[in-house]
Amino acid sequence: xxxxxxxxxxxxxxxxxxxxxxxxxxxxxxxxxxxxxxxxxxxxxxxxxxxxxxxxxxxxxxxxxxxxxxxxxxxxxxxxxxxxxxxxxxxxxxxxxxxxxxxxxxxxxxxxxxxxxxxxxxxxxxxxxxxxxxxxxxxxxxxxxxxxxxxxxxxxxxxxxxxxxxxxxxxxxxxxxxxxxxxxxxxxxxxxxxxxxxxxxxxxxxxxxxxxxxxxxxxxxxxxxxxxxxxxxxxxxxxxxxxxxxxxxxxxxxxxxxxxxxxxxxxxxxxxxxxxxxxxxxxxxxxxxxxxxxxxxxxxxxxxxxxxxxxxx
Numbered sequence: 001x002x003x004x005x006x007x008x009x010x011x012x013x014x015x016x017x018x019x020x021x022x023x024x025x026x027x028x029x030x031x032x033x034x035x036x037x038x039x040x041x042x043x044x045x046x047x048x049x050x051x052x053x054x055x056x057x058x059x060x061x062x063x064x065x066x067x068x069x070x071x072x073x074x075x076x077x078x079x080x081x082x083x084x085x086x087x088x089x090x091x092x093x094x095x096x097x098x099x100x101x102x103x104x105x106x107x108x109x110x111x112x113x114x115x116x117x118x119x120x121x122x123x124x125x126x127x128x129x130x131x132x133x134x135x136x137x138x139x140x141x142x143x144x145x146x147x148x149x150x151x152x153x154x155x156x157x158x159x160x161x162x163x164x165x166x167x168x169x170x171x172x173x174x175x176x177x178x179x180x181x182x183x184x185x186x187x188x189x190x191x192x193x194x195x196x197x198x199x200x201x202x203x204x205x206x207x208x209x210x211x212x213x214x215x216x217x218x219x220x221x222x223x224x225x226x227x228x229x230x231x232x233x234x235x236x237x238x239x240x241x242x243x244x245x246x247x248x249x250x251x252x253x254x255x256x257x258x259x260x261x262x263x264x265x266x267x268x269x270x271x272x273x274x275x276x277x278x279x280x281x282x283x284x285x286x287x288x289x290x291x292x293x294x295x296x297x298x299x300x301x302x303x304x305x306x307x308x309x310x311x312x313x
Contacts, residue, residue, distance in 0.1 A: 007019055010179070019171070022171060033144065039076060048060060057083070059085070060086055060088075066089060069089055072152075078279070078280060079091050080146075092276065104305055115183065118183060119169075119184065119185065119186060120141050120164055122149035122164070126164070142167065150164040170200065184212070189239065198213075211308045212307050213251075213308070214305045218299060225243070233300070235286075241298075259306060262307050
């Protein structure tokens with residue numbers, strides 16, 4: 001099924017066409033779009049296909065001219081989610097996203113599910129979801145570089161039910177109710193109104209749909225929240241950190257039920273780090289030398305993963 005038909009099945013023909021038009025218009029606005037397009041158009045022909053090996057997405061047959069391919073892939077730096085091997089070239093991404101997936105996957109059954117991945121980046125997790133049995137994955141992310149990276153990956157992987165649109169969750173119709181599972185990994189702490197984000201996630205699932213949320217939390221047992229007036233770990237737009245208890249209260253207020261905190265893990269500088277494919281500051285530069293605080297003086301990154309259900313029948 002092509003993207004036009006898939007969006008029409010999820011949102012209705014009119015709204016599906018509107019979303020695709022909005023995606024295409026958004027893609028044209030970035031100043032680097034022409035450079036990214038040139039790199040993608042210069043990619044060599046390969047035998048297409050994909051598989052997951054030891055958590056790494058391997059796509060496309062190896063090419064003879066590795067130097068030229070490396071130049072094409074380097075034009076889309078920084079590469080943040082992975083690991084990847086495209087056309088035989090290994091891309092050591094900033095995040096070991098496979099570690100996060102390994103913490104989440106044991107708690108999920110995605111077989112036959114239509115999945116929405118909010119803030120999906122280059123779509124790495126979408127490939128893991130398909131591997132886990134999902135029928136289709138639609139990702140949305142307003143960062144146009146990530147959408148271009150996904151298009152590049154698709155050059156090697158070939159046709160697959162893993163699409164990425166240059167859109168935000170707020171751009172999707174409400175209620176959508178076309179998905180069986182919705183993911184929001186690393187997004188909630190960037191939202192000024194967490195309740196609105198949670199309700200929008202809930203509005204996208206059909207019936208008793210599943211919602212998977214991974215977000216930064218504040219350590220401690222209390223029902224509390226840290227309001228952040230400036231940056232957090234060098235990140236802009238981190239508005240607040242709830243404790244796990246406060247996060248659960250938010251989920252309850254949004255009408256989500258059967259909530260389970262399935263993982264709490266401190267982010268390490270082995271999981272998120274500078275590499276040759278993401279040569280800028282990463283987590284190490286966001287922490288004090290002993291790693292006990294962020295450079296702003298806050299607790300270091302601690303991430304919780306929560307699985308909940310919509311509560312609808």
